[in-house]
Amino acid sequence: MAVLLQVYNTLTRKKEVFKPLTPGKVKMYVCGPTVYNYIHIGNARSAIAFDTIRRYLEFRGFDVDYVSNFTDVDDKMIKQAQKDGVTVPQLAAKYIAAFNQDTAALNIEPATVRPRATENIPEIIAFIQALLDKGYAYTVAGDVYYHARKFKHYGQLSDQNIDQLEQGASEHTVDEETKRKQDPIDFALWKAAKPNEIAWDAPWGRGRPGWHIECSVMSIKYLGPTFDIHGGGQDLEFPHHENEIAQSEAKTGQTFANYWLHNGFVTIGADDEKMSKSLGNxxxxxxxLKKIDPQVIRFFMATTQYRRPIRYSQETLAEAANNLQKLRIAYDNLNYRKKQTVTGHDQQVDQQLADLTQAFITAMDDDFNVQNGMTQVYELAKLMNIYSEQPEVHAATLQQLLTSFTDWLQIFGVTFKPTALLDQDIENLLKERQMARKQKNYQRSDEIRDLLRKQGILLEDTPQGTRWRRQS
Known part of the structure; x- marks a missing residue:
């Protein structure tokens, strides 16, 4: 399979030709949510961005092994569980169920594996012990910290100097944890148990894992010590992903992930402020989902290139809905002509489709440039509209157009289906209207059109007959 796909690698800060470890197969890990609340659309942006990337890789013929985790124990979860008067596992169960429901509505494909931190405690303990044995970690009063300065590449992913990191950390308020560290930039692998908190037994004392260690453990467990793509939001570059690299490569002695991909933020308001739970915006x-068609939300999020920010507003959502409706109409227009076709191909239209297909792949192969890819989708919709109005439509060409259109939109998580048949009463109204038009009874014809419009049915009189579509 000749693939000229290029991806922007955060680690090297340049585009690179994508070469998976195993030809035809992609191993991919994407950091999932901390399940202490419903996900906001900033969280959904990451899930949609990497689902779109996964779908395009599958479109290009790759078999994708996609692993994404749930963080189901950490400080935020403990605090929220105490506030709600439930256990941490109960809190996690509630919001994992909500996550699955919300992402299904957004047509996000289920991960190959969805591991949870609490399901991998023995593996986490063994991983930490290996770091202790190698001298990359140390214990203090039941806590375990990673000695960041011992990892020579620390700061490379986020392009930061380790001395500057230390200076920045030293300027923070000195809390009890900072006092225990040998170096301000060291980070927790294990946190000693506090009264009435969820905890597990470990050789160095009862407690729970730190945030960063779980992703190293679970990605390596399911994808191996080295895998192809590690993804997540830009806010995870430092410290989360930086720490993942340090602890993983210290343990295995191998490159952790070959390509690091990070999605941009969702911004809101006139100042394009980053959307986040901490800011309350x-x-x-x-x-x-209670107000907006899930497919509109998905289309809105999926049609901006993953590294770019997305501005959220009612206006941008409305624009997405309008564009999606235009695509739906093109699909309906051509699908309607299935009733009136001739056999064979239209060579000229076939060639136009081939040219558009090459342009679409070229655009998407350039670091998943969905904006340029969508330009070709709109060009295909235009071609479909023109072809649907031709006096003679070839069945094979029509089907190729519909198949390509469907396959391309599926990458963006958008799926159209032929509109269901009308019920018998409305069918009878359409027949009555047709007869009224033949008899030049235009008043009755208009009455029936208005009646159907009130029921969400829009009519369009074409040279090939009257066709209808449901109003979105």
């Missing part, structure tokens, strides 16, 4: 997917 977020909109949950759970609430938005």
């Amino acid at each position: 977020f909109v949950t997917v759970h609430d938005l």
Whole structure:
């Protein structure tokens, strides 16, 4: 399979030709949510961005092994569980179920594996012990910390100097944890148990894992010590992903991930402020789904190149809905002509489709440039509209157009289906209207059109007959 796909690697800060470890197979890990609340659309942006990347890789013929985790124990979860008067596992169960429901509505494909931190405690303990044995970690009063300065490449991913990191850390308020560290930039692998907190037994004392260690453990467990793609939001570059690299490569002695991909933020307001729970300016997917068609949300998020920020507003959502409706109409227009076709191919249209296909792949192979890819989707929709109005439509060409259109939109998580048949009462109204038009009874014809419009059915009189579509 000749693939000229290029991806922007955060680690090297340049585009590189994508070469998977195993030809035809991609091993991919994407950091999942901390399940203490409903996901907001900033969280959904990451899930949609990497689902779109996964779908394009599959479109290009790769078999994708996609692993994404749930962080189901950490400080935020403990605090929220105490506030809600439930256990941490109960809190996790509630919001994992909500995550699965919301992402299914957004047509996000289930991960190959969805591991949870609490399901991998023995592996986490063994991983930490290996770092202790190698001298990369140390214990203090039941806590275990990673000695960041011992890893020579620390700061490479986020392009930061380790001395500057130390200076920045030293300027922070000195809390009890900082006092225990040998170096301000060291980070926790294990946190000693506090009264009435969830905890597990470990050789160095009872406690729970730190945030960073779980992703190293679970990605290596399911994908091996080296895998192809590690993804996540830009806010995870430092410290989370930086720490993952340090602890993983210290343990295995091998490159952790070959390509690091990071999606841009969702911004909101006139100042394009980053949307986040900490700033309190977020909109949950759970609430938005009650107001907006899930397919519009998905289309809105999937049609911006993953590294670029997305500006969230009612206006940008409305624009996405309008564009999606135009694509739906093109699909309906051509699908309607299935009733009136001749056999064979239209060579000229076939060639136009071949040219558009090459342009679409070229655009998407350039670091998943979905904006340029969507330009070709709109060109295909235009071609479909023109072809649907031709006096003679060839069945094989029509099907090729519909198949390509469907396959391309599926990459963006958009799926159209032929509209269901009308019920018998409305069919009878259409027949009555047709007769009224033949008899030049235009008043009755208009009455029936208005009646159907009230029921969400829009009519279009074409040279090939009257066709209808449901109003979105």
